[in-house]
Structure formats: C-alpha cells, structure tokens
Amino acid sequence: MSRLIVVSNRVSAPKAQSGGAQGGLAVALTSALREHDGIWFGWSGDAGPGHELTFSTYDGVTSATLDLSEQDIEEYYDGYANRTLWPLFHYRLDLTEFEREFQGGYERVNAVFAEKIAPEIQEDDLIWVHDYHMIPLGWLLRQQGCRNRMGFFLHIPWPPTRLLVALPDHRRLVESLFAYDVIGFQTNEWLESFRHYVTHEMDAVLGPDGSVTIGSRTIRAIACPIGIDTGEFVEAANGKTAHDAYERMAESNIGRDLIVGVDRLDYSKGLPERFAGYERYLAKHPERKNKVYLLQIAPPSRTAVQTYRDIRQTLEGLTGRINGEFADIDWVPIRYVNRGFPRDVLAGIFRAARIGLVTPLRDGMNLVAKEYVAAQDPDNPGVLILSQFAGAAEQLTEALMINPYSPDSIADAIETALEMPLEERKERWRSLMDIVAYEDVFWWRQRFVDALMNQGQ
Numbered sequence: 001m002s003r004l005i006v007v008s009n010r011v012s013a014p015k016a017q018s019g020g021a022q023g024g025l026a027v028a029l030t031s032a033l034r035e036h037d038g039i040w041f042g043w044s045g046d047a048g049p050g051h052e053l054t055f056s057t058y059d060g061v062t063s064a065t066l067d068l069s070e071q072d073i074e075e076y077y078d079g080y081a082n083r084t085l086w087p088l089f090h091y092r093l094d095l096t097e098f099e100r101e102f103q104g105g106y107e108r109v110n111a112v113f114a115e116k117i118a119p120e121i122q123e124d125d126l127i128w129v130h131d132y133h134m135i136p137l138g139w140l141l142r143q144q145g146c147r148n149r150m151g152f153f154l155h156i157p158w159p160p161t162r163l164l165v166a167l168p169d170h171r172r173l174v175e176s177l178f179a180y181d182v183i184g185f186q187t188n189e190w191l192e193s194f195r196h197y198v199t200h201e202m203d204a205v206l207g208p209d210g211s212v213t214i215g216s217r218t219i220r221a222i223a224c225p226i227g228i229d230t231g232e233f234v235e236a237a238n239g240k241t242a243h244d245a246y247e248r249m250a251e252s253n254i255g256r257d258l259i260v261g262v263d264r265l266d267y268s269k270g271l272p273e274r275f276a277g278y279e280r281y282l283a284k285h286p287e288r289k290n291k292v293y294l295l296q297i298a299p300p301s302r303t304a305v306q307t308y309r310d311i312r313q314t315l316e317g318l319t320g321r322i323n324g325e326f327a328d329i330d331w332v333p334i335r336y337v338n339r340g341f342p343r344d345v346l347a348g349i350f351r352a353a354r355i356g357l358v359t360p361l362r363d364g365m366n367l368v369a370k371e372y373v374a375a376q377d378p379d380n381p382g383v384l385i386l387s388q389f390a391g392a393a394e395q396l397t398e399a400l401m402i403n404p405y406s407p408d409s410i411a412d413a414i415e416t417a418l419e420m421p422l423e424e425r426k427e428r429w430r431s432l433m434d435i436v437a438y439e440d441v442f443w444w445r446q447r448f449v450d451a452l453m454n455q456g457q
C-alpha cells in the first residue's frame with residue numbers, strides 16, 4: 001500500500017502538548033496518515049534561521065515542519081498568499097495587492113519546500129498538496145525529479161477568468177497546476193471557472209470525466225466538496241460540555257431567540273453586511289425588540305495584514321452604533337465576542353441558537369454552516385440562513401438562501417426563520433442533515449484519494 005504525503009501551509013497533526021480537539025480536516029487527514037503510514041509537511045508557524053525539517057511523531061502520525069525567515073513570512077504568507085491570492089480568489093480585486101517581492105517570496109518558499117520534501121519521498125508515495133499557498137509546489141517537485149502521483153485541493157474559490165487575468169503571470173501560475181494528476185475544487189461553480197480559464201486562456205481540451213488536456217499532458221479536474229467530521233460533532237453536541245454551554249446560553253437568553261454567527265474575522269465572511277441585515281430587521285420589526293439577539297463570535301485572524309485590522313475596527317463601530325440605537329436598559333441586540341471557543345462549547349451554542357446566520361460574500365465551502373446543522377436537536381432544530389455565495393450553498397439547498405449584499409434579503413429571512421413552524425423546520429433540517437452526515441470529511445477524503453489513485457490507470 002502506498003504511503004500518503006500531505007503538504008499544506010500549516011500542519012495540524014496531533015501534538016503531545018496540545019489538549020484541544022482537532023478540526024475535521026485535521027482528523028480526516030491524520031487518520032489517513034495513520035492508516036497509510038504517511039508524513040504531513042508544512043511551515044512550523046515560526047520565524048527562524050535556516051530551513052531545516054524537524055520531524056516529530058505523535059499518536060502514530062509523523063509531521064515534518066520547517067521555520068521560515070521573517071522575510072519569507074512577510075512576502076510568501078502575509079504577502080502573496082494573504083494580500084494577493086486570497087483577496088483575488090475571493091473576487092476582491094479592490095483589496096488585491098500586486099507586489100513583485102510577494103511573488104518572488106512565494107516562488108522562493110515553494111522552492112524551499114520542494115527541495116526539502118523531495119528527498120523524503122519514496123517511489124510509491126501518493127502526494128496530496130493543499131491550498132493556495134502551495135500552488136506551484138507540484139511543478140517544483142517535478143523539477144526535483146519527483147514522478148509520483150500528485151493531487152492538489154483548493155480550499156477557496158477559483159475566480160472568474162476576467163478577474164484572474166488581472167494577476168501578473170497568471171498563466172504561469174495556472175500552468176504549474178498541470179504538474180498535478182488531479183485537481184480538486186469545492187464546488188461545480190469553481191470547477192467551471194477553472195475549465196473556462198484553461199479553455200479560453202490556454203487552449204485546453206476538455207474530455208469526459210473531468211479530463212483536461214494541454215499538449216500531451218492530461219490531468220483530471222473534479223468537484224469534491226469538503227465536509228465535517230459529522231459523527232464527532234453530533235457526539236460533541238450531545239456531550240456534557242455542550243450541554244453546559246447550552247444551559248448557560250438558555251439562562252442568559254431568558255426566552256429570547258438567539259441568532260448565532262461564528263466566523264474568523266475576515267472580510268470574505270460578510271460580517272458588516274450581516275450586521276446591516278440584522279439592523280434592517282430590527283428597524284422593520286419593532287415588535288421583536290427585546291425578544292431576539294445576535295451573538296457574533298469572531299476571533300481575529302491574519303492581524304499582520306492591514307485590511308484585517310480595518311475590518312475589526314469597522315465591526316466594532318457598527319456594533320456600537322446598532323447597540324446604541326436599539327438597546328434598552330435590559331437588552332443588548334448584538335453581543336460581539338472576539339475570541340475562539342473549544343469545538344464542544346461551540347456545538348452547545350449552535351444547538352441553543354434558533355438561527356445560524358452564515359452570510360459570506362464569497363466562501364470556498366464554509367464549514368460553520370455544516371457544523372450548525374450537525375449540532376441541532378432533531379426534535380426542535382433551528383434554521384440555517386445561508387449566503388448563496390458560500391460553496392456550501394450547492395449542497396445545502398434546503399437552507400434559507402439569502403443574498404448577503406441585500407440587507408432586506410437577510411432581514412426577511414430572519415423573520416421567515418423565526419416564524420417557521422416546527423414541521424417545516426424538521427423537514428428542512430432532515431434533508432440538510434442527510435447531506436452533512438453522508439458527505440462528511442471522510443467521504444471527501446476517500447473521493448479525492450480514489451480519484452488520485454485511479455487517474456491515468
């Protein structure tokens with residue numbers, strides 16, 4: 001049986017010192033690594049001199065990380081990954097920064113990874129590279145003589161051709177993807193955008209079953225939506241910690257309906273638009289005053305990047321303004337919390353919430369939507385309100401779908417959700433849960449690995 005080699009910017013293999021529960025992706029990949037006796041490569045998250053790999057094995061999983069220099073981090077991670085590719089791939093050309101040093105740093109760091117990883121690879125290993133930080137890695141590994149089967153999975157959207165061509169050297173970046181044997185996207189929509197680009201910009205020929213040919217090279221491009229570890233999340237939602245969190249929420253709700261939002265603090269998540277929609281709701285429904293509140297949990301992320309500091313300020317301003325306008329002596333309409341919570345606490349909060357409000361302007365998938373569904377009480381489920389622009393909207397069609405740019409669309413969906421009879425809530429939840437339970441993170445992993453093993457056979 002071949003070994004599995006996973007490469008991603010950050011490694012979330014289990015560590016001896018970390019007590020916290022892992023996310024679904026980490027669970028799925030580490031269980032595959034354990035079964036296949038593999039290695040997970042990535043950046044340590046630290047700055048340091050030299051690029052030596054440090055290996056560690058814990059709980060049957062080996063990880064290998066390297067430090068990056070301050071300059072690498074600035075140009076590769078904070079720069080090209082998070083100030084060029086992330087905004088561009090989320091359709092935010094207005095926030096995209098094009099700096100030559102960023103591109104240079106990105107290619108340099110990818111070359112370092114290729115150089116360090118190549119000698120560790122054995123002949124039969126399957127290689128699975130993750131996300132926008134590592135697009136050229138496959139090509140660079142091929143330059144190092146690596147002939148293995150290689151797959152790439154993109155966790156974020158693939159942008160429309162007309163946006164992507166704004167990236168200097170876009171063609172070079174996309175061409176490098178043809179070093180992989182299989183490329184996976186979260187949705188059919190992102191896959192379609194990719195197929196549009198390669199046919200219009202590179203004269204690729206599309207064949208059956210997702211094959212894409214340029215010259216003599218044929219690869220496969222597939223849609224393969226990521227899921228959560230549904231079984232674990234349901235168990236967490238039924239556990240003691242979640243129950244305590246649920247009770248704590250119920251006590252502080254005192255009969256009010258809770259609307260919950262949980263997101264990394266990121267402009268792609270549509271938080272100011274969400275607050276504007278909720279504000280519209282409060283203005284349109286004075287009779288709901290003191291009967292509903294929004295809990296927004298948003299831990300800061302990527303704070304080295306200015307736009308991320310700006311979004312935090314914007315939200316603090318909006319929260320203050322909306323609370324100032326609508327609050328009463330015994331009621332605050334928005335509770336805004338800037339920190340992370342353990343997964344089982346989140347599960348309890350989701351269960352206590354009558355509405356899960358997920359309104360990204362653009363999102364590769366959005367796992368919070370799936371976690372909200374998994375955490376619900378089957379006998380009294382809440383309602384998921386979901387942006388039509390989240391990748392998850394392709395699967396979760398029974399959510400109340402909204403346009404996050406329209407405050408009225410959000411406001412009307414909140415009212416519909418609060419008025420929804422129990423029978424309809426149950427029906428919608430059942431069909432959402434069927435998908436979340438079946439197409440979970442293990443299904444996703446298997447589908448991708450099967451595609452990789454079968455490619456070119």
Ligand code: ADQ
Nearest residue numbers: 155226262263264297299339340341363364365366367368
């Ligand atoms: P993210 O942009 O990080 O992921 P998302 O899919 O929502 O977005 O995953 C976030 C995860 O972090 C969820 O598991 C969530 O529960 C957790 N989280 C968020 N806020 C938290 C908090 N306050 N405390 C604790 N946990 C919190 C990228 C893409 C997504 C894609 C994923 C996976 O942008 O579109 O779904 O990768 O492919």
